[in-house]
Each structure stands twice: as structure tokens, then as C-alpha cells.
Amino acid sequence: MVIQLFPVWALLLSVLAFYQPDLFVGLKTQIIPLLTIIMLAMGLTLSAADFKKVLKSSKAVGVGVLLQFMVMPIAAFGVAMMFGFDTELTVGMLLVGSVAGGTSSNVMCYLAKGDTALSISMTAISTLLGVLLTPLLVSLMIGKSVDVPVAGMLISLFKIVLLPVAAGVLINTFFSQFVRKAEPIFPYISMFAIVLIIAIVVALSSSKLVEVGLIVAAAVILHNSIGLVLGYWVTYLLGFDAKICRTIAFEVGLQNSGLAAALAVKFFTPAAALPGTIFSVWHNISGSLLASYWSRRPVTKKMPEEL
Numbered sequence: 001m002v003i004q005l006f007p008v009w010a011l012l013l014s015v016l017a018f019y020q021p022d023l024f025v026g027l028k029t030q031i032i033p034l035l036t037i038i039m040l041a042m043g044l045t046l047s048a049a050d051f052k053k054v055l056k057s058s059k060a061v062g063v064g065v066l067l068q069f070m071v072m073p074i075a076a077f078g079v080a081m082m083f084g085f086d087t088e089l090t091v092g093m094l095l096v097g098s099v100a101g102g103t104s105s106n107v108m109c110y111l112a113k114g115d116t117a118l119s120i121s122m123t124a125i126s127t128l129l130g131v132l133l134t135p136l137l138v139s140l141m142i143g144k145s146v147d148v149p150v151a152g153m154l155i156s157l158f159k160i161v162l163l164p165v166a167a168g169v170l171i172n173t174f175f176s177q178f179v180r181k182a183e184p185i186f187p188y189i190s191m192f193a194i195v196l197i198i199a200i201v202v203a204l205s206s207s208k209l210v211e212v213g214l215i216v217a218a219a220v221i222l223h224n225s226i227g228l229v230l231g232y233w234v235t236y237l238l239g240f241d242a243k244i245c246r247t248i249a250f251e252v253g254l255q256n257s258g259l260a261a262a263l264a265v266k267f268f269t270p271a272a273a274l275p276g277t278i279f280s281v282w283h284n285i286s287g288s289l290l291a292s293y294w295s296r297r298p299v300t301k302k303m304p305e306e307l
Contacts, residue, residue: 010194010195010198011281013198013199014277014281016199017198017206020203021202024200024202025200027196028200028204031201031262031265032262034197035160035193035259035262036160037190039127039161039168040164041186041189042123042165043165043166043167043171043172044171044183044186045120045168047169047173057115057118060115060118060235060240060247061118063238063248064118064122064126064247064251064252065126068252069137071231072098072223073097074097075223075227075230076096077090077093077141077142079093079226080219083218083219085219088269089212089271090142091264091272092271092272092273094138095134095260095263095275096220096260096276097223098130098134099130099255099257100123100126100134100256101126101127101256102123102254102258103256105250105287108254108291109246109247109291112295114246116247118244119247122248123251126251127165127256128162130161131158135157152267153263153267156263157263161259194258197261198280198281201265201274202277204265204273205271205273205274212274216274219275220279221286224282224283224286225286227253227255228249228286228290231250232245233245235248250290255279257280258280259276260273
């Protein structure tokens with residue numbers, strides 16, 4: 001129940017941070033350590049066997065990852081242009097669109113009767129690829145007008161994502177019995193860390209949130225919807241069954257927006273972190289609603305009326 005109420009906790013702490021920013025502004029330097037903890041927790045849920053599963057579903061993984069790093073960045077740029085965002089918010093939208101899939105997609109996939117093993121494999125692969133692709137995509141799409149620190153972002157992503165995930169996998173491999181006992185607390189640790197990151201970013205950008213909060217929320221909802229819809233329908237049109245279509249829809253539509261917000265604060269401005277902050281709350285709401293809907297529907301080979 002506590003985990004299912006994640007959007008509620010995120011919203012409540014965001015409201016507190018908005019009205020009492022001084023409680024969280026001083027924690028700005030803790031964003032990166034908190035994100036590292038989230039990545040370590042993700043790594044602890046993975047094993048070498050999860051990566052081997054990629055070979056069994058290589059076509060689905062390939063299509064999913066390709067959609068992940070094509071649909072979301074292009075949609076982010078298009079939505080930002082449509083809403084007439086300034087440079088800061090455009091960078092923030094592109095960061096959200098260019099990061100890997102979020103770990104919440106694995107939970108939503110499980111609840112929606114999708115292919116959980118495929119979901120975990122896709123999240124792991126996109127997370128590793130994102131270390132290189134995230135800064136390159138942002139630089140490619142907006143680098144001409146903004147100085148995108150590609151090298152710095154590569155190094156940070158290596159430290160924040162690759163190292164803790166790899167460490168988690170190794171710990172899980174060699175100390176699996178201990179990890180299994182502790183595994184029930186991992187979702188709570190991750191939830192606490194991401195909710196705190198959201199609150200810190202809200203506190204840092206509270207003044208900007210007053211000005212553009214509603215319009216950014218509308219852009220984020222549209223961006224997320226595009227990912228979910230295209231993630232499902234493109235894979236459906238390519239002939240995949242409903243179970244895989246549901247899985248890839250979540251993988252494409254649900255982003256690691258906490259990472260996007262952290263990168264925005266570290267390399268750009270707190271205002272650039274607003275899209276990632278709002279996305280972190282919204283995609284858990286939309287994902288939960290969609291998972292609940294799909295969980296009540298049987299999985300058949302073809303379900304064109306689903307989404």
C-alpha cells in the first residue's frame with residue numbers, strides 16, 4: 001500500500017517543499033547520492049541471467065530500445081516547440097526524453113500482466129545505453145544554441161548509473177542469499193530517495209514553478225501519453241502480441257525522470273529540472289491507471305482496442 005501511494009507521497013512532499021523551500025534547499029548536494037542509491041537498488045534486483053534473457057527476446061528488446069531513444073527525444077523536442085518553451089524548459093524536456101526507461105515500468109508491467117522479464121531486461125539495457133546516448137541526444141538536438149557539457153555528463157552518468165548498477169549486479173551475484181532477505185526494503189528505499197529528490201528540485205525552482213507549473217504539467221502529460229500510445233501501437237503494428245505491446249508501452253512511456261532532474265540541476269538550472277520533477281509524479285499516476293485497466297483485461301494475441 002505504501003508503494004502504491006507513491007504519487008501521493010511525492011505530491012504531498014512537493015507541496016511542503018513549495019511552501020517551505022528552506023527545509024529542502026540545503027539538501028541540493030544530496031541529489032546525486034540519492035540517485036546513486038536508486039541505481040544501486042536497481043542493480044541489486046538484477047543478475048547476469050536477466051541480461052541473458054535479452055538473447056531470447058532480442059527482437060522485442062531491439063524494437064523497444066529503438067523506440068525508447070527515438071520516440072521520446074523527438075516527442076520531447078516537438079512538445080517543447082509546440083508550447084513555445086524557453087531554452088531552460090526545452091533542455092529539461094529533452095533530458096526527460098533522452099534518459100532511459102524508469103524502474104517503475106517494471107512494477108507497472110507486472111501489474112498489467114506484461115512480460116516482466118522483458119521489462120527488466122529493457123530497463124537494464126536502456127540504462128546502460130543511456131550513459132552514452134543521453135548526453136549525445138541532448139547535444140544533437142539543442143547543442144547548437146546551448147553549451148551541452150557532453151563529456152561531463154558522460155562521466156557523471158558513468159558514476160551515477162553504470163558503477164552503482166554494476167555494483168548491485170555483482171553484490172546480487174555473490175551474495176544472493178543476503179540480497180533476497182533484504183529485497184523487500186529496496187522499493188521503499190527507492191521511493192524515499194526519489195520523493196526526496198522531487199521535493200529538493202521543487203524547493204530549488206519554486207518561484208519558476210509559480211510561473212510555468214501548469215503549462216509544464218500539460219506538456220509532460222502530452223509527452224508521456226505519446227510515449228505510452230506509440231510504444232503500444234508501433235509494436236502492435238509490427239506483429240507483437242499484447243503482452244509484449246503492454247511491456248514496451250510502459251518501457252517507452254515511463255522515463256527515469258529522477259535522473260533527468262538530477263542532471264538538469266547539476267549541469268543546467270533548477271528550472272530545467274521542472275519537466276523531470278513533474279514527470280516523476282505524473283508518469284506514476286498514468287502508469288498506475290493504465291496498469292489497473294490492463295490488469296482487468298485478459299492478455300490475448302491481438303488487442304487493438306486496448307489503448
